[in-house]
Amino acid sequence: MFDNLSTKLDRAFKTLKGQGSITEINVAQTIKEVRRALVDADVNYKVAKTVTDKIKDEAMGRDVLIAVSPGQLMVKIVHEELTELMGGEKQDINIKGDPAIILIAGLQGSGKTTFTGKLANFLKKQNRQVLVAACDVYRPAAIDQLKVLAGQVGVDVYSNLEEKNPVKIAQEAIAHAKQTGKKVVIIDTAGRLAVDEAMMNEIAEIKRAINPTETLFVVDSMTGQDAVNTAKTFNERINFDGVVLTKLDGDSRGGAALSIRAVVEKPIKFISTGEKMEALDLFYPDRMAQRILG
Numbered sequence: 082m083f084d085n086l087s088t089k090l091d092r093a094f095k096t097l098k099g100q101g102s103i104t105e106i107n108v109a110q111t112i113k114e115v116r117r118a119l120v121d122a123d124v125n126y127k128v129a130k131t132v133t134d135k136i137k138d139e140a141m142g143r144d145v146l147i148a149v150s151p152g153q154l155m156v157k158i159v160h161e162e163l164t165e166l167m168g169g170e171k172q173d174i175n176i177k178g179d180p181a182i183i184l185i186a187g188l189q190g191s192g193k194t195t196f197t198g199k200l201a202n203f204l205k206k207q208n209r210q211v212l213v214a215a216c217d218v219y220r221p222a223a224i225d226q227l228k229v230l231a232g233q234v235g236v237d238v239y240s241n242l243e244e245k246n247p248v249k250i251a252q253e254a255i256a257h258a259k260q261t262g263k264k265v266v267i268i269d270t271a272g273r274l275a276v277d278e279a280m281m282n283e284i285a286e287i288k289r290a291i292n293p294t295e296t297l298f299v300v301d302s303m304t305g306q307d308a309v310n311t312a313k314t315f316n317e318r319i320n321f322d323g324v325v326l327t328k329l330d331g332d333s334r335g336g337a338a339l340s341i342r343a344v345v346e347k348p349i350k351f352i353s354t355g356e357k358m359e360a361l362d363l364f365y366p367d368r369m370a371q372r373i374l375g
């Protein structure tokens with residue numbers, strides 16, 4: 082992940098790192114290369130422009146031209162601006178409530194069911210009583226998949242194969258959680274292969290009916306610019322609280338990680354880096370910036 086971007090950024094800093102006296106032209110050239118590297122990594126063009134304009138202002142404001150190590154100062158500035166771009170501080174999910182209700186939304190194949198299992202595992206390890214609910218009424222295989230994952234991590238699953246209304250299943254799951262003393266319910270929902278009206282109506286209706294404490298939008302980072310567009314559409318309809326970026330173990334170019342926060346104005350809260358139940362991390366913008374800079 083980010084290999085290409087890291088290499089290109091490293092190359093962009095080479096001139097500034099290598100010579101004693103640098104000129105405004107050297108700095109402008111470096112910034113131009115940083116912008117190109119971001120765009121090549123699938124960062125939304127406007128976002129890349131805004132962030133590099135800020136890097137330029139900072140570089141000038143902090144007198145990079147007369148700095149002892151201009152290259153190091155530039156790397157520091159880029160690190161700070163990338164961190165800021167990805168939201169600055171780590172943002173936690175809200176698990177207050179009795180039970181806390183976490184709604185999982187996203188396209189089919191984005192990694193919702195896998196993430197539901199991982200989040201259940203993550204919360205169980207914090208000694209929380211967790212119930213997962215299977216609300217995909219269209220694909221029985223999705224319910225089986227959730228049962229397998231929940232079995233692996235040792236949490237209970239609520240499903241109702243007789244019921245075809247996902248809103249009802251979600252409500253039943255919450256009632257079941259209350260009866261059985263569960264403190265967190267994670268609701269896995271159906272997705273479609275592409276955004277469509279019926280899916281949006283369904284997820285919006287589930288959200289209205291159950292009033293979740295936290296709504297998480299799951300998106301495949303490999304889909305690049307599309308990930309950002311899909312996030313925008315979902316956010317307009319369901320006003321989610323946070324993003325889960327999946328498949329960061331693949332050869333994702335990283336653009337989604339860098340653009341989503343700026344375009345959608347919602348924080349990334351988790352990243353998923355594999356199919357195993359342990360392959361889940363909280364999202365720390367500064368650590369991600371560090372990884373990008375290599």
Ligand code: GDP
Pocket residue numbers: 187188189190191192193194195196226272327328329330331353354355356360
């Ligand atoms: P859903 O349709 O949104 O519920 O998506 P699934 O959870 O079924 O995931 C779709 C596919 O992606 C499955 O084969 C998962 O094993 C795989 N997958 C999910 N998350 C990750 C991830 O972070 N990395 C990798 N490499 N594969 C993942």
